[in-house]
Amino acid sequence: MSAASCCLLAEDQFLCSICLDVFTNPVSTPCGHNFCKNCITEHWNSKVHCDCPNCKKVFDRRPELQVNTFISEMAAQFRQSAQQEASSSSSDQQAAKPGEVSCDVCTGTKLKALKFCLVCLASYCETHLEPHLTLSGLKRHQLINPVENLEGRMCTKHDKLLELFCKTDQVCVCMLCAISDHKTHDVVPLKEENEGKKAELGKTEAEIKQMIQKRQLNIQELKRSVKLRQRDVDREIAHGVQVFTALKEFVERVQAEFIKTIKEKQRTTEKQAENLIEALKQEISELKKRRSEIEQLLHSEDHLQLLRNFSSLNIAPPIKDWTEVSVCPPSYEGTLVRAAAQLEEMFSKKTKNLFEAELKRVQQYAVDVTLDPDIPHPCLFLSDDIKWVRDKDDDYYDYYEEVSLPDNSKQFDACCCVLGEQSFSSGRFYYEVQVKGKTDWYLGVARESVNRKGQISLTPQDGYWTICLRNENVYGALADPLVRLSLKSKPEKVGVFVDCEEGLVSFYDVDTAALIHSFTGCSFTEKTLPILPSWF
Template identity: 75%
Template sequence: MSAASCLRSEDQFLCSICLDVFTDPVTTSCGHNFCKNCITEHWNVNVPCHCPMCKKDFNIRPELHVNTFISEMVSQFRQEAQQKASSSSSEQQAAKPGEVPCDVCTGTKLKALKSCLVCLTSYCETHLEPHLTASRLKRHQLMDPVENLEDRMCVKHDKPLELFCKTDQTCVCMLCSVLDHKTHEFVPLKEEYEGKKAELGKTEAEIQQMIQKRQLKIQEIKESVDLSKEDADREKAEGVQVFTALKESVERSLNELIETIEEKQRTTEKQAEDFIKELEQEISELMKRSSEVKQFSHSEDHLHLLQNFPSLKAAPPTKDWTEVSVRPPSYEGTVVKAVTQLEETLSKEMKKLFEAELKRVQQYAVDVTLDPDTADPYLILSDDEEQEDHSDVEEILPNNRERFFAPRPPHLPPSCFPIVHPFGPRHY
């Protein structure tokens, strides 16, 4: 008999009690075949004895004899099925770690293709074939392969868990429903599965909504960080610009101060040089007259001395240097004046900076007031960007000025009270 013919008629070799291929097949007097062990246990439990197929009662337990023909056919079927399994096992993959192995394979366990909830067995492609071709096994419920199929059996009654007890919220078998859970409410597992699946669908939708909200929050935070970075970059650029201007102003004032002091020093040195030159010239004239006087004073020529005495006695014309002096220049107030001018420059730059910052903050506040719940009627700008006071809009828009401006003391000018900046308070 070929393997194909065996497969076409294999339902003839299945025991109606265990739904598996016959083991030691025996025939009852009514002509039905069973596994010897299956029918023996059945008759041990059910008294009087009857045939599980036709329900015929036997007053005396029939003597069982092995059906030699069916036994040989079953043996041949098993051999051909094993050969086919061996030939196809080379084409199928062995079960890897984490995959469900076939419970029927001997030796190398092949990867299970399906699990039977009735047989509580996982089958590879070869051993699954009877469940796809045999009429009795086609009624079994198949599912994707899972491990620990014994967990799907009632530990108390050793029956499949087929019902769901809504009272105790647990899976039970048919015997549980008439014994331990007799007064409870039951539904089929599939019905409860559909309900729970629908609930999980709602839960999944809620989770996805939560994920979307958090993704939006992440985007919002990133946008805030980007705005903060833009503000920081702008502040740094303005700071560099302002402090560069201040540095240049300080250097310019220092250079002017040094130039003024050095100019005074040069004037003093020039005056001193002129005095020294004039004094040296007079000294030269006096030394010349002194030499002449000395020469004539040692002369023995009486006439010559007397003739030149009047011109020698008179001193050469010189300047009265008694009141002449070089006074060091006064530097008093020079540094103070330079610092004062620098303070004026700094004050002008600070005023420009404050005006620009105030204008930017006011513009930000106006942008925020686009929300009618936070509108401030005092922060509406005209086309020329001048602040206007539209008191007539107070009836329409709530006065939430405190959202942008904190109360200021009455003795301080408007430019001194704190302004709420979008990235932190700043005081001007």
């Protein structure tokens, strides 16, 4: 039979239903089905009873098998034709590269596998995958992407394919595991469990997608914030350059004027010296002339001429007394001092302007501070609007000594101190306190967790950043030891500014816009509260 007539038959007529490949030594069973001789022999060797793999007919005894020469000839011709087609089509396919899964059927050059059959447990290239895509019996097989490690899909105990999932133990199992070790467990096909897991993963994916979108928005916000900060930086640098340029120009101008003044004094001195030298030279010339005339008379033999001119030449010429001749050096006293005073005045003016601008900038973070009614010492009295507090009368002190304090962890028991009700853990805030006419006070900020019992040290080490006035005229920043502050004037209103991110606490004299003191490098790892004088 020719290859042309062979091709008129269906392709599945030349395939063994056991190995799913073209017949090799085809034999026929008594029931009329054809198999590779080796395939059916191995099949019967693994069985107790001999049966037909297709129709399941059981034979009383193993049939004697003879090679069907007709089918064998047709299969050989079909194999030759298929190989010719495969060789022509394989030229368009890629050979498997190192690390890629190769086709298990290719006998020559191993082509790259496209799919793996979970039923046949084999990988197929495009050509050898064709039967699984066209033959009705093979279309039911489950195909997946090529797998390199087939052992990972096999049960290590029974060497069977992992086809089921035990929901009880949350493990993949084979058919034999399901009827033995997991007999009473909830076992489902992998596909069913896979769909459930995919549903869960879908929810997780949606949640992750939302998280990604949220973080992308955070990134955009951070970029926008950085961009805005960069504008602030550029503006601040430009303003700083402008200020320092003006100061530099003023310093250079004062320096030039200082040098000019010194040089002008030097030139005046030099002019005086030049005038004196000119006068001396004039007198020297006159004296030389007189000397010349006298020398002529001394060498003259004319007695009459000597006697006639003697009286005029013997008289001293009209000259100055140059015994104490000198040039008085210029006085530079006060020149440098006056130049320095100009600089100081200029710097003072510029500094005042800068402080005023700085104060206006921090005042935009002003907050309305109210007092926490649960914090003050019992000897303090809060107003109804909890905006101010003062000491109670002396009668209360007598009463207070006789009673015990209530158990309140937020309350100060020894220090007459009051904290603001508002707390801040990030950002910036600013508030002002009237201190006019007060002789002793302290104010600032404190951590929420500060110790409020017994004697308290209002220092940064204990969570307080405060300044104070003691004994009417001693200003200081409360640290260990106390930092004395030298102020030009007594502040009547103090502004407190806190930048939690920068770790900065600054105090300002609001009326003069002067910086009183700054704590830097502060650690605000928790909420921060304003701390106010008891008379606020």
